[in-house]
Amino acid sequence: MASASLPRMVSADDVSQVLMYADLIPLMEKTLADFSRGDGTVVQPVRTTIPVEQHQGFFLVKPGYHVSGETMACKLLTLYPNNTDRPSHQACIVLFDPTNGSPLAVMDGGHITDMRTAAASAAATKHLAKDSPRVHAILGTGHQAYSHFHALNHLYKFDQVRVWGRTPANVQKFAAETGATPCSTVEEAVKDADIITTVTMSRTPVLKKEWIKPGIHINAVGACVPDWQELDPELVLSSVVYVDTKEAAPKESGDIILSKAEVYGEVGEVILGKKEAFKDKTTIFKSLGQS
Numbered sequence: 001m002a003s004a005s006l007p008r009m010v011s012a013d014d015v016s017q018v019l020m021y022a023d024l025i026p027l028m029e030k031t032l033a034d035f036s037r038g039d040g041t042v043v044q045p046v047r048t049t050i051p052v053e054q055h056q057g058f059f060l061v062k063p064g065y066h067v068s069g070e071t072m073a074c075k076l077l078t079l080y081p082n083n084t085d086r087p088s089h090q091a092c093i094v095l096f097d098p099t100n101g102s103p104l105a106v107m108d109g110g111h112i113t114d115m116r117t118a119a120a121s122a123a124a125t126k127h128l129a130k131d132s133p134r135v136h137a138i139l140g141t142g143h144q145a146y147s148h149f150h151a152l153n154h155l156y157k158f159d160q161v162r163v164w165g166r167t168p169a170n171v172q173k174f175a176a177e178t179g180a181t182p183c184s185t186v187e188e189a190v191k192d193a194d195i196i197t198t199v200t201m202s203r204t205p206v207l208k209k210e211w212i213k214p215g216i217h218i219n220a221v222g223a224c225v226p227d228w229q230e231l232d233p234e235l236v237l238s239s240v241v242y243v244d245t246k247e248a249a250p251k252e253s254g255d256i257i258l259s260k261a262e263v264y265g266e267v268g269e270v271i272l273g274k275k276e277a278f279k280d281k282t283t284i285f286k287s288l289g290q291s
């Protein structure tokens with residue numbers, strides 16, 4: 001009888017040496033599409049979220065099985081918005097061999113979460129935004145702000161990337177490290193921007209409809225909790241809303257639940273040609289981190 005060997009430990013450093021946007025963005029396009037096929041290619045239920053009320057945190061469990069890719073894994077993630085001495089999101093991903101059920105690896109999930117989320121937004125932007133965007137505005141200065149800066153720069157040559165955050169010192173730091181233009185208000189950051197990425201931990205809307213140029217694309221990445229919002233409901237209601245998962249969006253996205261907006265379709269359905277990309281309208285990719 002084969003004896004189970006211990007799973008390999010894969011550190012954040014190991015991950016950062018091998019994970020590249022050049023590979024990850026096409027892989028996310030494929031995964032979003034496979035998830036939306038609806039033929040069992042991907043088996044991924046809506047994640048389980050346990051509120052850890054005593055410590056103002058959340059514990060999320062996200063299992064998934066990609067049948068044709070022969071990949072089976074579970075991400076275990078904590079979201080502690082008030083952390084100051086460590087990241088607000090910490091995760092590990094346990095990889096299993098689907099042929100015999102053996103655990104293969106336990107991988108650090110922090111860097112993977114940052115890059116995977118940004119690669120999914122990049123894939124959505126590629127399919128939903130008008131060609132040749134000039135200005136990218138990033139709202140937020142945390143982990144996702146950096147990964148989205150790099151992922152979208154991998155796809156496009158912007159004339160300008162702008163950044164806004166609620167803490168001026170963090171805006172200056174982000175600008176110094178990336179070359180982005182620091183902005184002191186959201187309005188200044190998003191004026192005439194072609195792509196806006198919201199990556200804040202805000203629970204109330206930070207982006208208003210009257211500040212944006214119509215017909216742009218928005219990656220709405222924060223507010224993955226039913227009573228949190230990043231977008232003004234008027235903006236959501238006047239845009240075409242795409243998601244990664246139609247099943248999770250009405251259960252998990254405060255921006256959709258509280259605005260009572262309709263979801264038009266999944267980005268995967270656009271990639272598969274089953275749904276239209278309304279590039280002449282304002283498009284929102286409400287990301288929930290499903291794929």
Ligand SMILES: NC(=O)C1=CN([C@@H]2O[C@H](COP(=O)(O)OP(=O)(O)OC[C@H]3O[C@@H](n4cnc5c(N)ncnc54)[C@H](O)[C@@H]3O)[C@@H](O)[C@H]2O)C=CC1
Pocket residue numbers: 079087088089113117140141142143144145165166167170199200201202203204206221222223224287288289290
């Ligand atoms: N859709 C997805 O797949 C994923 C979504 N997320 C979400 O993206 C957001 C950013 O995540 P990280 O960059 O990892 O977090 P982080 O903790 O590294 O950064 C959070 C940023 O939000 C800002 N912020 C906090 N409260 C705010 C407020 N009230 N108004 C404006 N800004 C505020 C902070 O100053 C900081 O710039 C979070 O909401 C997180 O839950 C994170 C991972 C995956």
Ligand SMILES: O=C(O)C1=NCCCC1
Pocket residue numbers: 077079089113224288289290
């Ligand atoms: O890692 C993910 O996926 C997350 N999804 C939504 C909440 C924050 C993290």
